[in-house]
Amino acid sequence: MSSFNPVHVGDEKVLDTETLLDIAGSLIVVFDRQGKIKRFNRACESMTGYSEQDVQNHCVWDFLLMPEERVAMQGIFRQLRGKQTTRYYESTWLGKAGESHVIAWSNTVLTNRLGQVEFIVSSGIEVTEQRRSRRQLEGQYRQSHLLVEITQKVRQSLDLQEILQTTVSEVQALLGCDHVFILQASLTAVAAPIRLAAEALTDDAQGPAQSIVRRPWPDNPLLRASYIDHYRQQSISVIDTMDGPGVAPEIVAVLEQLSVKSELTVPILISGQSGQSSQPDQAELSGDEAFWGLLVAHQCTQSRRWSPLEIDLMQQLANQIGVAINHAQLLEHLEDLVAERTAELTGTNQQMRREMNERIRTETALRRSEKQLRLITNALPALVAYIDVYHRYRFNNYAYETWYSIPYEQIKGRRVSDIVSLSVYQQMLPYLEQALSGEKVTYEAEMIKSSGEKLWASVSYIPDVQEGRVKGLFSLISDISDRKAAERMKDEFVSVVSHELRTPLTSVHGSLKLLSTGKMGELGPQGQELIEIALNNTERLTRLLNDVLDLERIGSGRFSLSLSVCSVADLLKSAVDSMQAMADDFGITLNIVTPMVRSAADLPRVESDLPISDLSVSDSSADEAMEAETVTAEALTVWADADQVIQALTNLLSNAIKFSPRGGTVWVHAKLHATSKPQSEPLSDTQSDAQSDMSGDKVEFLVKDAGRGIPSDKLETIFEKFQQVDTSDARERGGTGLGLAICREIIQQHQGRIWVKSVHGQGSAFYFTLPVPVDGN
């Protein structure tokens, strides 16, 4: 030991080393160099419950030290023996009663003369309470830190499950609980499932919380009816021990089944104002806040007393979880909205893509079609184009390009007025407008090519009508210069022929006429006969010439009618008057049979003069198809070219006179037919002109004779040129074989029909129709 000198008061030793050690408040232990305890002062005895004798010559690591510190302590002593100072350290002793004491030690090494360590004096102060306080502070810090972490996670993370799992894991670790879990529960739905939202547990927990979850409300011990109101008030259920006050026996029974010794249950409430709750029933439960579920901590190994700090932490965590759930629900709602909107956009996008694909397909097909169309139309000499309602070219063929000396690309899309000259555009504009109003237009015009060459063109505009609307027009332009030239030549030829043939005929005919009067001197019978023959043939030649020229003129297509409102009575009278002389020569009576000149009662008799019903017809059921209406002749009018109609009537009358027996009668008749539909005719076009017949009201004309009639085999061709019943007719009757062909041309020009009924040997009835004026015309 050290050379501590005792303190004496007089001779009495009042303070020596032993006394000093015992009265010292600090813990003082003296060890020898092997670590065996040599002194164990009173303070040590008081703290540990061991006496000095109990511990003397025992090493500190034999029983005083906590087992886990014993090895470390031996190391410290080795260092001390080697004079390597480990002056300060802390160790935990176990008292006799098994309690632990944390002690902060300070060491002093005592050496002998040889400098070897002889004793080690350790002076200590118990710091158990300080260390416990420090741990508490650290725990509080960690709790605060955890709360901050979770709060931040709630603020930052959008993954609710992650937040819930982090919460239970951290709480389980921080509080040292055996089992921490979060339940989500619906309190209103009967037998509604309880969902285990998150869970963290140690090996000491008796199985996962599924056994609790499987019990739906209200049978679930955690969700007892009596608890619910408390939960809604944000009340916390704290069970430190199962035998504690206020714990219902049935709860105890259930919890003991799970080996739960202590339980802390905190309700999780969510904002009912969000309006976004996925469980609106909960929101209904409590105006502002709704019950969502529970945060539960179980201690299974032993009962524990839940500290206010722990309870507060759980409460705050439950609040943060509520906020997180609200966020998640809001996010879910937003996600729903986003998903909905995304679905809409996706749908729209797909629709647009489909439409775009469809358009691309259509355009591709159109381009292909246009290419093919161009290939075909490029082979045509005619100018082919498509013009839209804005007068823009949408398509044109090669002939267009050469005509205007402009490449295709520069024509397509440009306005007509940009391509053609102003004068041509002004000329074509009214026709364009007419076609764009839906009417097909054809006209002829003199045009000037880009080369300056003038030519005649036939222009047709065909409106493109789709779904009742005009989208544009097809333009067809043909160079008809050659045709025009041919027409001019033909006109000149006809004019020359007409003049050059008529002139000598006029002289010959006139001379013969004058000679035949006998005023130049009488001729013998044979001379007179020759004069007659010459006259007849001259007249026949004149008629032939006139008929040929008439037929050419009417049939040329360039002949235009001078249409006007004509009185039917006047037409009949004019025709009859002009044929009266001929009728007189042939001894024929001409009878105009109209309602005006005959009583209506006479009509059937006149019609029945011929066995009409037995007649072979070249137009079958015309009579049946139309219903006659008696109208006074003054009121009966047609929309016609009077001269042409008179010519047709005189031709028919001429035939009727020529082929009637002397003393016979030729009837002329007209009547109104009010009908709204074209007649259905089974006959060929050569006889009837059903296709050109007009619908609506019409006047039917009839020229009828009781002559020799027409054989049925001739009815087919009677209206053809140079078709006569008997080839000798031309010679004997002075006919040309062109009269009926001319009649047909004239009636066709009027959009009328002409037909014949005839019985060979009994007579013929020629009919034709003409339109009545409509709307004043």
Next chain:
Amino acid sequence: MINKQILMIDDERDIQTVARIGLSMMGGWKVFTANSGLEGIRQAKEHALDAILLDVMMPDMDGVATLKALKADLATRAIPIIFLTAKSRAANRKELYALGAQGVIHKPFDPTTLASQIAGFLGWTA
């Protein structure tokens, strides 16, 4: 209907002759003849004419031009003009009337009834 003086303007002498004989024989009229429009205009001023028979198709100056010249001249504008035409088209006839003709007679005409045709157009009675 006697004592009428007519001028026949036609480039065809044969037709002139037929018409002249027919009119003089059947109507007892005096007929002057001219081979062209210009000659016709000149003669129209020389004679006191009751009517002019005017051919439409003539070389150099045709019937229409001749009519216009006659109608443009105060001395001749009052003389009734009747056309002789080889054309039978109704449209031609209307055009000729529209020019101021009093009548249109088609070739070939009947010389035996020519006088009565003219008288009919001009309202002459016996």
